[in-house]
Amino acid sequence: MLRVPCPWCGPRDATEFGYVGEPRRRPDPATTTPEEWRTYLYERSNVAGWTTERWYHRMGCRRYILVERDTVTNETRPAR
Amino acid sequence: MWREHELERRHDVVIIGGGIHGLATAYYLARNHGITDVAVLDKGYLGGGGSGRNTAILRSNYLTPEGVAFYDRSLELYRGLAADLNFNVMFSRRGHLTLAHSDASLRTMRWRAEVNKASGVDSEVIDADDVRRLVPLMDTSDRARYPILGALHHPPGGIIRHDAVVWGYARAADSLGVHLHQDTEVTGIDVAHGRVSGVRTTRGDIAAPVVVNATAGWSSLVAAMAGVRLPVQTFPLQAAVTEPVKPFLRPVVVSGTLHVYVSQTARGELVFGASVDPFASYSTRGSLEFTEGLAAHVLQLMPSLHRLRLLRQWAGLCDMTPDFAPIMGPTDVEGFLVDVGWGTYGFKAGPVSGEAMAACIATGTPPELIAPFGLERFARGDLMGEKGAAAVGH
Numbered sequence: 001m002l003r004v005p006c007p008w009c010g011p012r013d014a015t016e017f018g019y020v021g022e023p024r025r026r027p028d029p030a031t032t033t034p035e036e037w038r039t040y041l042y043e044r045s046n047v048a049g050w051t052t053e054r055w056y057h058r059m060g061c062r063r064y065i066l067v068e069r070d071t072v073t074n075e076t077r078p079a080r
Numbered sequence: 081m082w083r084e085h086e087l088e089r090r091h092d093v094v095i096i097g098g099g100i101h102g103l104a105t106a107y108y109l110a111r112n113h114g115i116t117d118v119a120v121l122d123k124g125y126l127g128g129g130g131s132g133r134n135t136a137i138l139r140s141n142y143l144t145p146e147g148v149a150f151y152d153r154s155l156e157l158y159r160g161l162a163a164d165l166n167f168n169v170m171f172s173r174r175g176h177l178t179l180a181h182s183d184a185s186l187r188t189m190r191w192r193a194e195v196n197k198a199s200g201v202d203s204e205v206i207d208a209d210d211v212r213r214l215v216p217l218m219d220t221s222d223r224a225r226y227p228i229l230g231a232l233h234h235p236p237g238g239i240i241r242h243d244a245v246v247w248g249y250a251r252a253a254d255s256l257g258v259h260l261h262q263d264t265e266v267t268g269i270d271v272a273h274g275r276v277s278g279v280r281t282t283r284g285d286i287a288a289p290v291v292v293n294a295t296a297g298w299s300s301l302v303a304a305m306a307g308v309r310l311p312v313q314t315f316p317l318q319a320a321v322t323e324p325v326k327p328f329l330r331p332v333v334v335s336g337t338l339h340v341y342v343s344q345t346a347r348g349e350l351v352f353g354a355s356v357d358p359f360a361s362y363s364t365r366g367s368l369e370f371t372e373g374l375a376a377h378v379l380q381l382m383p384s385l386h387r388l389r390l391l392r393q394w395a396g397l398c399d400m401t402p403d404f405a406p407i408m409g410p411t412d413v414e415g416f417l418v419d420v421g422w423g424t425y426g427f428k429a430g431p432v433s434g435e436a437m438a439a440c441i442a443t444g445t446p447p448e449l450i451a452p453f454g455l456e457r458f459a460r461g462d463l464m465g466e467k468g469a470a471a472v473g474h
Contacts, residue, residue: 019359021360034312038459042311042402046310048298071363072362072363079389
């Protein structure tokens with residue numbers, strides 16, 4: 001199964017983590033347009049290949065971490 | 081079954097994806113609208129994606145009136161499909177049980193039953209004793225970890241042979257003049273001045289004024305070739321099958337709480353499915369975590385199955401949308417249509433999707449049945465909200 005390299009705890013089994021997904025920048029609610037907001041809510045790049053994503057180490061250090069993963073092979077490596 | 085062809089340089093319609101959705105679209109284009117200059121392209125073999133990896137369950141007990149009307153038309157087409165295609169698709173009406181393990185889910189079942197009945201679909205909430213009568217092996221005691229309080233019983237639901245549906249549509253489309261191309265991967269989509277003009281493939285280019293994206297797993301990547309962004313995330317969904325045993329399980333049994341659904345095939349094998357994997361991926365490798373969790377959940381429902389052995393497991397790719405409803409119809413690129421975002425519920429919608437997409441192509445406007453599923457609903461903030469009925473219940 002997938003091993004997720006946690007920068008604090010080392011490589012751990014993916015079952016210890018919660019998957020958050022690709023990091024996105026939340027638009028400022030005060031100035032955003034409805035279209036911009038909905039793009040932020042719904043659109044994902046859905047990359048096939050290496051991508052950087054956020055995981056939450058819920059059964060470990062309980063920190064949000066960045067990990068690089070190849071979404072086709074599920075190979076992982078620490079985010080640079 | 082169907083003929084092989086050289087790749088022609090132009091077609092009226094090119095359909096990307098040779099699964100149930102693409103093949104049904106081609107078939108209904110030819111049969112209902114007389115549009116036969118159609119090519120269906122698949123990068124692998126026909127029915128090798130979601131069409132051959134699903135658990136072949138059919139039902140129409142959805143939560144929104146739009147969903148109910150849509151899936152009920154599909155069930156109607158499935159019921160007459162063997163006669164229509166002159167091909168035995170082995171439809172078996174079994175009845176479909178969605179178990180409720182909590183007051184909250186019982187409430188959703190009642191809601192679904194009322195929505196169904198208002199649309200003329202046969203659904204009824206039954207209690208635990210009724211469940212035991214339908215499935216004697218089920219643990220309906222109050223000692224279970226998740227006691228069964230009742231179920232949504234949907235008698236018209238059932239199972240079918242999914243490969244036969246693919247082959248039937250392919251054979252029928254071929255006999256009407258549609259060209260089917262396997263091992264033909266689309267590598268690019270040509271767009272000029274906001275209009276689609278053709279596709280590039282590993283076997284050559286095809287000019288076409290209409291291109292349909294009927295892929296699953298790769299739908300967002302194919303759409304991106306035409307410059308169209310989709311609100312889709314791809315997740316694997318795993319399934320497994322046991323060794324065959326004597327028939328004992330008539331209905332299809334679904335438990336949303338336990339993330340599992342079970343049916344027994346005509347051969348006697350039990351087919352198990354679950355919810356999607358916990359993280360997005362394009363990998364179709366099975367995992368031990370899945371089989372462990374699956375076995376635990378199945379045994380909570382039917383403890384006496386503990387000596388049954390699994391024969392094999394597999395995974396298919398599901399393009400999940402934010403509202404658990406598909407994306408169908410035109411896009412901002414003229415002539416480029418999508419029939420995607422089918423998540424975990426695409427198989428049961430195959431016939432009606434093909435029929436509706438064919439009508440959409442022939443008339444230029446999406447028929448009323450699929451109008452609520454347009455891509456523009458996301459930008460408009462007008463989502464469908466089908467999660468209560470589409471998340472695990474297959």
